[in-house]
Amino acid sequence: xxxxxxxxxxxxxxxxxxGPALAGTPPLTAxxxxxxxxxxxxREDAEYLFETWHPGTRPTELTIDHDVRWRGLTILDTVxxxxxxxxxxxxxxxxxxxxxSSGVLHERSxxxxxxxxWWYLDGILDPPGPPSGRGT
Numbered sequence: 801x802x803x804x805x806x807x808x809x810x811x812x813x814x815x816x817x818x819g820p821a822l823a824g825t826p827p828l829t830a831x832x833x834x835x836x837x838x839x840x841x842x843r844e845d846a847e848y849l850f851e852t853w854h855p856g857t858r859p860t861e862l863t864i865d866h867d868v869r870w871r872g873l874t875i876l877d878t879v880x881x882x883x884x885x886x887x888x889x890x891x892x893x894x895x896x897x898x899x900x901s902s903g904v905l906h907e908r909s910x911x912x913x914x915x916x917x918w919w920y921l922d923g924i925l926d927p928p929g930p931p932s933g934r935g936t
Contacts, residue, residue, distance in 0.1 A: 802814055802815030803815060806818050806835075806839065807838070807839045807842040807870070808836070808838050808839050808873050809872060809873045810835065814839075817835070818835055818836040818839035818840075821839075821848075822836060822848050826917040826918065829882055829883060829918070830878070830880065830881025830885070830887075830888030830889070830911035830918050831875065831878050831881055831888070831890050832918075833852060833911060833918040833919075833920065834890040834892065836848070836852070837849060837852060838870065838873045838892075838894060840852075841864070841870050841894075842870045844864045846862050846864045849864075850862045852918075852919060852920055853919065853920050854914075854919035854920060854921045857921055865898075867898050867899065868896050868897070869896065869898070870894055870895070870896055871895040871897055871902075872894070873892060873894050874892060874893045875890065875891075876891040876892055876893060877889075877890070877891040877908075878891075881911055881918070885913065886912065886913050887911065887912055888911040888913075889908060889909065889910055889911070890908075890909050891906075891908045891909075892907060892909070893906050894907075905925065906925065907923040907924065907926070908923060908924045908926070909921075909923040910922055
């Protein structure tokens with residue numbers, strides 16, 4: 801799996817892209833965290849999603865809908881979020897499929913850097929996405 805293309809759509813392999821983040825190495829940018837969270841949704845890694853969600857805004861528990869299949873990620877815009885920033889915003893579209901239904905989740909996610917690592921803070925959906933695939 802490490803040599804396979806990364807699910808986040810970068811040109812790098814999983815082992816060079818999101819693999820280290822999912823294995824415990826904090827991403828250096830807000831966009832890298834967002835990409836790794838998308839990959840965690842693809843891989844149904846609820847623990848990673850929970851652990852990278854800011855403690856002040858994350859839900860008490862997180863459940864993955866195993867019927868939703870994530871089909872592709874497109875980054876539309878990134879504001880801030882570099883290794884030297886404290887805040888960042890990443891706008892993206894993530895295609896999904898659930899049974900015979902499909903659609904695109906369009907979100908503008910906010911990230912904050914605290915304790916020397918990036919955290920997913922929250923996001924604004926436009927329009928609301930799949931039934932239970934929110935919080936990328």
